[in-house]
Amino acid sequence: MLNDSNDFLYPDKWLSKASTGERVACELRMRIISGLIESGTTLSENKLAAEYHVSRSPIREALKVLSNENLIRLERMGAVVVGLTEKEIEEIYDVRLLIETFVFERLVKNDTTSVVRELTKILEMMQIAIKYKDADEFALQDVLFHETIIRSIDHSYITMIWNNTKPVMESFILLSMRMHFNEKYDDLSRIMKNHELYIDAISSKNREIMIQSLHQNFDDVQGKVDDLWMSQQMLSKAREQEKE
Amino acid sequence: MLNDSNDFLYPDKWLSKASTGERVACELRMRIISGLIESGTTLSENKLAAEYHVSRSPIREALKVLSNENLIRLERMGAVVVGLTEKEIEEIYDVRLLIETFVFERLVKNDTTSVVRELTKILEMMQIAIKYKDADEFALQDVLFHETIIRSIDHSYITMIWNNTKPVMESFILLSMRMHFNEKYDDLSRIMKNHELYIDAISSKNREIMIQSLHQNFDDVQGKVDDLWMSQQMLSKAREQEKE
DNA sequence: GCGAGTATACTTGTATACAAGTATTATAGT
DNA sequence: ACTATAATACTTGTATACAAGTATACTCGC
Numbered sequence: 001m002l003n004d005s006n007d008f009l010y011p012d013k014w015l016s017k018a019s020t021g022e023r024v025a026c027e028l029r030m031r032i033i034s035g036l037i038e039s040g041t042t043l044s045e046n047k048l049a050a051e052y053h054v055s056r057s058p059i060r061e062a063l064k065v066l067s068n069e070n071l072i073r074l075e076r077m078g079a080v081v082v083g084l085t086e087k088e089i090e091e092i093y094d095v096r097l098l099i100e101t102f103v104f105e106r107l108v109k110n111d112t113t114s115v116v117r118e119l120t121k122i123l124e125m126m127q128i129a130i131k132y133k134d135a136d137e138f139a140l141q142d143v144l145f146h147e148t149i150i151r152s153i154d155h156s157y158i159t160m161i162w163n164n165t166k167p168v169m170e171s172f173i174l175l176s177m178r179m180h181f182n183e184k185y186d187d188l189s190r191i192m193k194n195h196e197l198y199i200d201a202i203s204s205k206n207r208e209i210m211i212q213s214l215h216q217n218f219d220d221v222q223g224k225v226d227d228l229w230m231s232q233q234m235l236s237k238a239r240e241q242e243k244e
Numbered sequence: 245m246l247n248d249s250n251d252f253l254y255p256d257k258w259l260s261k262a263s264t265g266e267r268v269a270c271e272l273r274m275r276i277i278s279g280l281i282e283s284g285t286t287l288s289e290n291k292l293a294a295e296y297h298v299s300r301s302p303i304r305e306a307l308k309v310l311s312n313e314n315l316i317r318l319e320r321m322g323a324v325v326v327g328l329t330e331k332e333i334e335e336i337y338d339v340r341l342l343i344e345t346f347v348f349e350r351l352v353k354n355d356t357t358s359v360v361r362e363l364t365k366i367l368e369m370m371q372i373a374i375k376y377k378d379a380d381e382f383a384l385q386d387v388l389f390h391e392t393i394i395r396s397i398d399h400s401y402i403t404m405i406w407n408n409t410k411p412v413m414e415s416f417i418l419l420s421m422r423m424h425f426n427e428k429y430d431d432l433s434r435i436m437k438n439h440e441l442y443i444d445a446i447s448s449k450n451r452e453i454m455i456q457s458l459h460q461n462f463d464d465v466q467g468k469v470d471d472l473w474m475s476q477q478m479l480s481k482a483r484e485q486e487k488e
Numbered sequence: 489g490c491g492a493g494t495a496t497a498c499t500t501g502t503a504t505a506c507a508a509g510t511a512t513t514a515t516a517g518t
Numbered sequence: 519a520c521t522a523t524a525a526t527a528c529t530t531g532t533a534t535a536c537a538a539g540t541a542t543a544c545t546c547g548c
């Protein structure tokens with residue numbers, strides 16, 4: 001049932017040390033964000049357990065996780081899928097803008113050389129990922145880039161917010177990258193340029209550049225949002241045609 | 245074992261519709277924040293299950309919740325208590341400052357009359373709570389005040405952040421209020437004045453007043469932090485003496 | 489044909505059972 | 519006395535079992 005038409009969506013190697021529950025959460029998350037599971041669908045623990053060939057324990061765990069991420073709503077009977085509309089994606093980026101701005105203000109008060117060094121390393125990794133056309137790796141490094149910045153100030157509650165938004169963000173970026181990677185090289189170089197700008201802002205502690213970079217980043221995303229949105233629409237149309 | 249010296253810390257009536265897992269989470273949260281469970285302690289699912297006379301299922305659920313709130317760290321063997329130091333409390337208020345500022349910027353773009361009306365109602369409830377010296381009710385309404393503001397902009401990810409920080413904040417405020425309520429009436433009137441200021445800022449859409457109010461609020465908290473901190477120290481000293 | 493009431497099937501929440509793995513402790517050998 | 523190895527006791531993760539509650543559907547009465 002699960003493997004009828006699609007392979008697993010989430011990269012296996014990222015799940016090496018994950019428990020069954022985490023694996024299910026990742027898989028469900030991808031299926032929800034990609035639109036394979038439509039908004040409004042009601043998920044039942046029993047059915048999911050049967051589909052994934054596991055017991056209800058890990059399923060319950062996964063549903064709790066997804067509920068925290070606002071992808072589903074746990075109700076009396078069943079978990080209804082909230083999904084990710086354009087609105088939610090904008091809201092996630094609101095949050096990222098908010099915390100990255102906060103982090104920047106903290107960051108510039110201290111020595112930033114070690115962070116800059118780490119970020120530069122990640123940037124080079126991203127370059128390699130482009131070279132070998134590895135969309136997943138590129139997405140991973142992209143997320144890691146921002147995570148590195150955010151964790152650098154050692155603020156447990158900012159980190160908490162990051163931890164809660166990261167999975168959705170990561171999945172979203174992953175899907176976007178897979179769709180774009182082979183077509184739009186312009187986009188990729190723009191993303192790279194923007195990340196360089198980001199590093200510049202941090203190393204020079206220049207607020208202006210920072211804001212410029214953040215907005216640029218947001219614009220980048222906006223395009224991806226539209227595309228993902230369109231692809232979801234297409235998927236759902238395709239499904240409707242199947243039903244006929 | 246559990247009821248040897250202390251009654252339950254969390255108000256029973258707030259748990260009317262809660263599951264066992266939620267109840268355990270609330271109780272453990274209060275015990276951690278109050279310092280009854282010291283930082284660094286390792287909690288075992290089995291022992292907790294035995295203490296609370298429930299099975300491991302709800303305990304696991306509770307530990308996941310507390311882990312999300314950054315009160316414990318789930319490790320290979322056991323969950324180690326992180327606790328709430330002065331640093332963490334400041335960090336929570338960083339986050340609240342961050343999101344309430346964001347919310348204000350959104351709020352002033354729309355009609356605020358209905359929110360102001362709700363807030364005014366809550367303020368009157370707080371006044372009644374003072375009149376009847378009901379610290380718990382006062383704390384509840386205080387938290388509800390801020391929740392009302394935050395939820396008013398209907399931003400799912402800001403709401404998510406609130407949901408994740410609320411329980412700790414609520415417990416913390418609850419404990420603070422219980423300690424202060426009967427001693428410092430000055431504090432209470434200051435808090436009330438500040439909430440009025442908050443409402444003024446929203447209804448007049450005045451950014452200056454808003455910032456003033458937020459900072460005032462933070463100063464209020466700072467005092468409470470010191471006191472709670474001291475009380476934790478006292479508790480831990482008392483425990484050491486018991487051991488002798 | 490239609491409405492009320494009951495029965496059934498499915499829901500979650502909690503308890504228990506089991507398996508795999510890890511730390512600690514005790515014992516045996518040097 | 520000390521080290522190494524083995525055994526034991528305790529850890530989590532997953533599966534299964536059971537109970538209480540809810541929605542649906544069917545049947546019976548009108």
